[in-house]
Amino acid sequence: MTVLAIDIGGTKFAAAAVDPGGTLVRRVELPVGADPTATLTELLDEVGTAGLTGVGIGSAGPVDAPAGTVSPVNIPSWRDFPLVTTVGRLLPGLPVVLAGDAQCMALGEWWRGSHVPRSRALLGIVVSTGVGGGIVLDGVPYLGPTGNAGHIGHITVDRDGELCPCGALGCLETVASGPSMVRWALANGWAAPAGHPDAKALAADARRAVPVAQRAFQRTADALAAAVLTTAALFDIDDVVIGGGVAAAGETLLTPLRQAVAKQAGLGFLRRLTVSPTSLERDAGLYGAAALALTAAAPDLSRQKGPLG
Structure with missing residues (x-):
């Protein structure tokens, strides 16, 4: 049950395929660039999407999780940007979960921090x-x-x-x-x-x-x-x-x-x-985004010996 974790920052985007044990199977990082939407597409192409069961995203905010939109302060072209819908179109059929980047950092530290x-x-x-x-x-x-x-x-x-x-x-x-x-x-x-x-x-x-x-x-x-x-x-x-x-x-x-x-x-x-x-430095947000996706794909995992159990 490998998931895709995406970390959206003001200066860089990162993504990784993550297994339930918390191993980053593949990791890619790109600068935001002049066209952030094109960068996002390139990022997903590079990390690969075969065998994924879900997607978790941690984004710089403000975020509107119910609407699936983000307005990162340092990405002026993304105001109320439909990030969840955009990723869903790029990865059809996969559930997509969104949270703030700092929230994902906290969750990543709780799950994988040493x-x-x-x-x-x-x-x-x-x-x-x-x-x-x-x-x-x-x-x-x-x-x-x-x-x-x-x-x-x-x-x-x-x-x-x-x-x-x-x-x-x-x-x-x-x-x-x-x-x-x-x-x-x-x-x-x-x-x-x-x-x-x-x-x-x-x-x-x-x-x-x-x-x-x-x-x-x-x-x-x-x-x-x-x-x-x-x-x-x-x-x-x-x-x-x-x-x-x-x-x-x-x-x-x-x-x-x-x-x-x-x-x-x-x-x-x-x-x-x-x-x-x-203790996770630049990858804390990726681990947290992965945890979001893993628990969204199987909500009872947090009460078992799964990724958050």
């Missing part, structure tokens, strides 16, 4: 150009009515903060995303390397103990901790897994984040929370 011993409740966070999230409860991704549950990037962390592109004030994304961190650091005196004012350069300076760079990461850690603990208080979360480009800074982000969580946690059940980096 450091999470099958948590009852897991929060996955992608900290990159934006900030996204997904929640897994008892092995089932909690998607919500529209498919956007777990969107932690739009929890308010500063009521007097910046206006977010979503229209609200002080969202986590206005503090913790890579561009937001860089913008704040530059406004506070960071002398970025010529031609490289990005989060990677900011992390390098933080590791070199450049004060403003360290403050940028501390500010992000404090905001992330507030959002994480808010979510944990609502859902009684066991584990938090962090991925994405900014999270590639490793302990430069994770150490102050763990310290901020410990400092801000009040109730006892919040103090047991663990924070870890992704």
Whole structure:
């Protein structure tokens, strides 16, 4: 019962055939390119579709899971794009399931992550150009009515903060995303390397103990901790897994984040929370998309010794 997993990002598309044991049988990755729809077609042609029983898609959002449409912020030509219908036409006869990319990242970590011993409740966070999230409860991704549950990037962390592109004030994304961190650091005196004012350069300076760079990461850690603990208080979360480009800074982000969580946690059940980096790196979303497809093809698998059992 091999399924096709598709990971739609703002800069790259990836796909893989995945068996029930979680082995990526074939994996292909392509840059989005000038024509994303043509890239999607090429991707499916390259990975091959023989013997598949279903398709799972994790996409950058916003998504509208009931409608099967996506509007990735970094793909302007895809606004309310009928992704499920398009894939269904390219792969006739196969069921297609859609969720957000961060939700798939969380589900992939729950299923195949090496450091999470099958948590009852897991929060996955992608900290990159934006900030996204997904929640897994008892092995089932909690998607919500529209498919956007777990969107932690739009929890308010500063009521007097910046206006977010979503229209609200002080969202986590206005503090913790890579561009937001860089913008704040530059406004506070960071002398970025010529031609490289990005989060990677900011992390390098933080590791070199450049004060403003360290403050940028501390500010992000404090905001992330507030959002994480808010979510944990609502859902009684066991584990938090962090991925994405900014999270590639490793302990430069994770150490102050763990310290901020410990400092801000009040109730006892919040103090047991663990924070870890992704163990699946770029493939977490593919594993999660595969899990969606496997359970859609055989819903009782999550209650048996199947891919999620």
